[in-house]
Every structure is written in C-alpha cells, then in structure tokens.
Amino acid sequence: MSPGDVVNPVVRRLRPGEGAECEAVLRSLPAWFGIEQAILDYRRDVDTLETWVAEIDGRPVGFLTLKHHNPHTSEIQVMAIREEAHRRGAGRALVAKAEERARERGSTFLEVKTLGPSRPDPNYDETRRFYVAVGFSPLEENSLWGGVNPCLILVKHLACSGNEVAPDTKTVSYGTDRLC
Numbered sequence: 001m002s003p004g005d006v007v008n009p010v011v012r013r014l015r016p017g018e019g020a021e022c023e024a025v026l027r028s029l030p031a032w033f034g035i036e037q038a039i040l041d042y043r044r045d046v047d048t049l050e051t052w053v054a055e056i057d058g059r060p061v062g063f064l065t066l067k068h069h070n071p072h073t074s075e076i077q078v079m080a081i082r083e084e085a086h087r088r089g090a091g092r093a094l095v096a097k098a099e100e101r102a103r104e105r106g107s108t109f110l111e112v113k114t115l116g117p118s119r120p121d122p123n124y125d126e127t128r129r130f131y132v133a134v135g136f137s138p139l140e141e142n143s144l145w146g147g148v149n150p151c152l153i154l155v156k157h158l159a160c161s162g163n164e165v166a167p168d169t170k171t172v173s174y175g176t177d178r179l180c
C-alpha cells in the first residue's frame, strides 16, 4: 500500500495494556520524539488521560491522547502514527474523534502544541502542515519548552469550524487565516 491509497481507519479507545504499543510508536519516530523524558511523560499521559487508537486493516498504527483543561478548552496532548502508515488518513480520523469528544463535553476550543517554525525542521514542517490541513490555526510561538525548542500553539474554534476534518478536506497552506 502506498501513501494516498484509500483506506478506512478505525478509531477506538485504548485497551488496557496497550500503553506499551503507544510508547513503541513514539520510539519508532526518533525524528519527532528524541527526548527520553518527553517519551516517558507522554507514556504516562497515554495511561492516565483519554487515549484513542487508530487501526488500519485491523492493526493499530497510531494514537492520540486528549486532555480536557477546563470547561472551554481541550488539547491534543500527543499524537503519533507509525511512519509506514503516514498519509493514509489515520491522523485525520484521530483528530475527528478528538473534536467529537471535545464538542461532546462542551469545549469551545481544541488546541495543540508543536515545534514552532522559527527552528527549521523539515519533519515538523510536515506536522504543522497536517494540523493546518485538519483545521487548526497558528496562535502564537512562545518559549514554553525553552529557547531551543520554540513552542507553537495551534487552535481550532469548534463552534465555527464545522467538520473541516472530513475526508474530503484538502490541505491549505500553513499560515492561512481562519476567521469565524
């Protein structure tokens, strides 16, 4: 199967004992997840927060962990898809589930943090393109993670964004304005 092939990812809740598989997904992506403490922190988040798994052809290929901060805002704490399954819709399907869950509990905003564009990194360029493609807008870059790793906050206003993660949505360029 090649990137772009039509598949129907299935999204389901994490099952007991599957945290190790999520950690293995993170460790399979050293270009994105190279800091040991961060991997351990994400593993704890997978086990303690709300985590969803994407399957393709009955096999888990990735996951998303969701944190509900307050009555207004939920956050994608971490998400990752095995490299061999990139560009097959699993990420989009997971974000759609996160959005559905955030709406259900009354959140107005869905946010996500990732490496900011002021530190050139072709892998994270792709990550930011993905988030914009599924409807997020860059909010601000800050130094939450220290000067070496600029943190970009992206946000999606759920009340006015409609169903932009639907499979027929195509990429928009990074930095596109999204006005309510």
Ligand SMILES: CC(C)(COP(=O)(O)OP(=O)(O)OC[C@H]1O[C@@H](n2cnc3c(N)ncnc32)[C@H](O)[C@@H]1OP(=O)(O)O)[C@@H](O)C(=O)NCCC(=O)NCCS
Binding pocket: 004, 029, 032, 062, 079, 080, 081, 082, 085, 086, 087, 088, 089, 090, 091, 092, 093, 113, 114, 115, 126, 127, 129, 130, 131, 133, 134, 170, 171, 172
């Ligand atoms: C970012 C990530 C979660 C996206 O998951 P995915 O399953 O590959 O993405 P999808 O197939 O659902 O892509 C949805 C859309 O996003 C955009 N997109 C995804 N990957 C892209 C890339 N590499 N370059 C440009 N656009 C991209 C496209 O518009 C795509 O739609 P299309 O394939 O119909 O053109 C996945 O690539 C990944 O795990 N990356 C490494 C870890 C990571 O970045 N995690 C987030 C850390 S903050």
